[in-house]
Amino acid sequence: MKPGSRQVTAPPLYLGLDASTQGLTLQALDVEGGAARLVFEHTISFDRDLPQYGTRHGVLPNGDARVVVAPPLMWVEALDRALAALASSGLDRTRVGAIAGSAQQHGSVYLNAAVEPTLAALDPRRPLVDQLAGVFSRAVAPVWLDASTSVECAEIASAMGGDLIVARLTGSRPFERFTAAQIRRFWKADPEAYARTTRIDLVSSFLASLLAGRGAPVDPGDASGTNLMELSSRRWSAAALAAAAPDLDAKLPPIVPSSTVVGTLAPYWQRRYGLPAADVVAWSGDNPCSLIGIGLVEEGRVGISLGTSDTLFGPMQTPRVDETMTGHVFGAPTGDDMGITVFSNGSLARERVRDACGFDWPAFSDALRRTPPGNGGALMLPWFVPEITPRVTAPAVHRLGLDPADGPRNARAVVEAQMMSMANHSRWMGVTIAAIHATGGAAANREILRIMADVFGADVYQVPVGNSACLGAALRAWHADARASGREIAWTDIVRGIAEPIAASRIRPVAANVRVYAALRERYARFEQTRVKSG
Numbered sequence: 092m093k094p095g096s097r098q099v100t101a102p103p104l105y106l107g108l109d110a111s112t113q114g115l116t117l118q119a120l121d122v123e124g125g126a127a128r129l130v131f132e133h134t135i136s137f138d139r140d141l142p143q144y145g146t147r148h149g150v151l152p153n154g155d156a157r158v159v160v161a162p163p164l165m166w167v168e169a170l171d172r173a174l175a176a177l178a179s180s181g182l183d184r185t186r187v188g189a190i191a192g193s194a195q196q197h198g199s200v201y202l203n204a205a206v207e208p209t210l211a212a213l214d215p216r217r218p219l220v221d222q223l224a225g226v227f228s229r230a231v232a233p234v235w236l237d238a239s240t241s242v243e244c245a246e247i248a249s250a251m252g253g254d255l256i257v258a259r260l261t262g263s264r265p266f267e268r269f270t271a272a273q274i275r276r277f278w279k280a281d282p283e284a285y286a287r288t289t290r291i292d293l294v295s296s297f298l299a300s301l302l303a304g305r306g307a308p309v310d311p312g313d314a315s316g317t318n319l320m321e322l323s324s325r326r327w328s329a330a331a332l333a334a335a336a337p338d339l340d341a342k343l344p345p346i347v348p349s350s351t352v353v354g355t356l357a358p359y360w361q362r363r364y365g366l367p368a369a370d371v372v373a374w375s376g377d378n379p380c381s382l383i384g385i386g387l388v389e390e391g392r393v394g395i396s397l398g399t400s401d402t403l404f405g406p407m408q409t410p411r412v413d414e415t416m417t418g419h420v421f422g423a424p425t426g427d428d429m430g431i432t433v434f435s436n437g438s439l440a441r442e443r444v445r446d447a448c449g450f451d452w453p454a455f456s457d458a459l460r461r462t463p464p465g466n467g468g469a470l471m472l473p474w475f476v477p478e479i480t481p482r483v484t485a486p487a488v489h490r491l492g493l494d495p496a497d498g499p500r501n502a503r504a505v506v507e508a509q510m511m512s513m514a515n516h517s518r519w520m521g522v523t524i525a526a527i528h529a530t531g532g533a534a535a536n537r538e539i540l541r542i543m544a545d546v547f548g549a550d551v552y553q554v555p556v557g558n559s560a561c562l563g564a565a566l567r568a569w570h571a572d573a574r575a576s577g578r579e580i581a582w583t584d585i586v587r588g589i590a591e592p593i594a595a596s597r598i599r600p601v602a603a604n605v606r607v608y609a610a611l612r613e614r615y616a617r618f619e620q621t622r623v624k625s626g
């Protein structure tokens with residue numbers, strides 16, 4: 092096909108990319124007949140497939156554990172390889188209608204004046220990575236795991252009038268991993284390199300720019316992970332920019348709605364891989380994309396991901412800020428807001444208790460079956476590692492009326508604690524939770540989900556999706572492409588049949604158990620408060 096033309100005869104394919112910490116995934120969806128079907132998936136693992144960059148788990152080893160950075164050139168090479176894999180997949184790639192992406196949030200890429208002319212003149216005969224080496228004003232990109240900016244967070248809070256003012260304005264108090272503090276630290280450490288920086292991208296807008304062949308904007312979902320966007324107007328906040336670093340306004344991409352078509356696939360991609368001039372849709376963060384990828388498109392349902400850390404997230408029609416300042420408000424791809432709260436003692440805490448009891452997972456589940464809801468009033472605060480929610484810097488495990496040697500009751504206590512903590516610390520979202528979509532490794536355990544249903548008093552469903560962020564990105568591509576051509580499709584129709592929970596997996600709450608937990612949640616909150624204060 093002639094580059095620049097788009098002759099889509101068969102129903103289009105929609106591409107989603109997910110640039111996560113450890114790898115880059117591409118999925119293709121076929122939406123024939125109005126129902127989406129996954130027809131291609133390919134993942135590039137940074138450590139395994141691009142060993143020349145020397146990453147471990149996708150980031151560069153560093154003597155200071157608080158400093159966590161990655162080489163942006165590695166992401167460039169991964170993007171090229173992902174589209175090469177699509178080109179050799181046998182799929183009819185001339186059918187590609189639009190492409191959108193999801194990226195790890197908060198990370199920032201620092202570019203110099205060479206970036207615009209370089210992107211505008213990419214040579215399809217040479218790999219992307221060889222052509223982009225000269226566009227960076229900083230060779231590395233700090234990512235969300237970085238925790239080195241506590242001083243900068245305090246400086247930003249003090250310049251803006253305190254944590255709560257920042258939280259009310261931007262949706263979160265200053266956090267170490269958020270982009271404002273990262274930019275400030277770079278400016279302080281290397282003011283000359285900062286002055287040479289003409290553009291600061293998020294990981295999402297950087298990769299979208301490569302696809303479009305010119306600087307791409309950011310969406311509110313990812314911009315709300317910077318501590319720089321005014322949540323109410325979805326614009327950069329002059330006060331937040333001034334508190335972070337000088338001349339920042341001129342270096343940040345504009346913010347556009349998530350469903351914006353930001354360009355078409357650059358000639359580089361068309362000529363190199365035989366792709367059409369497909370729409371490039373604004374990229375977003377992985378959490379906003381996951382919201383779509385597990386079918387959370389209306390307030391009243393939330394997702395709980397039980398993984399290394401446990402997270403609770405869900406759409407909010409009206410933005411409400413967490414005045415206790417542990418949760419975040421991000422822009423959702425639907426145009427609404429989303430709340431998210433992260434708990435660091437997730438699977439690790441469950442495993443520690445399981446191991447201390449000498450159980451395997453079936454024995455752990457059996458213990459949950461054999462012990463009564465409410466555990467006879469016994470409580471545990473399972474802070475094996477520093478906890479984000481509530482903020483606990485010195486980890487310690489506390490028990491109330493619980494014998495540490497009583498294996499079954501300890502198994503129940505850790506799960507009840509996690510569920511009660513999530514239920515209590517998500518009240519700030521003001522969402523009446525009717526149903527929970529459970530994902531992550533531990534969501535396979537139905538005994539754990541039974542406790543979840545009873546503590547929240549809500550139906551719990553299992554979700555079939557593997558990479559929900561990538562699927563969410565591909566579905567966003569479909570939604571934006573349809574919208575751009577005047578055929579707006581409701582989000583409920585976009586997710587139908589592909590990003591929906593498994594109906595048969597439903598676990599309903601038991602009324603008597605819900606009553607037990609309603610009282611126990613208050614006791615748990617008091618116990619937690621006394622320990623947070625004394626700790």
Ligand code: XUL
Nearest residue numbers: 195196197235268377378
């Ligand atoms: C959210 C966060 C992570 C990253 C990486 O605030 O830091 O979820 O988006 O996945």
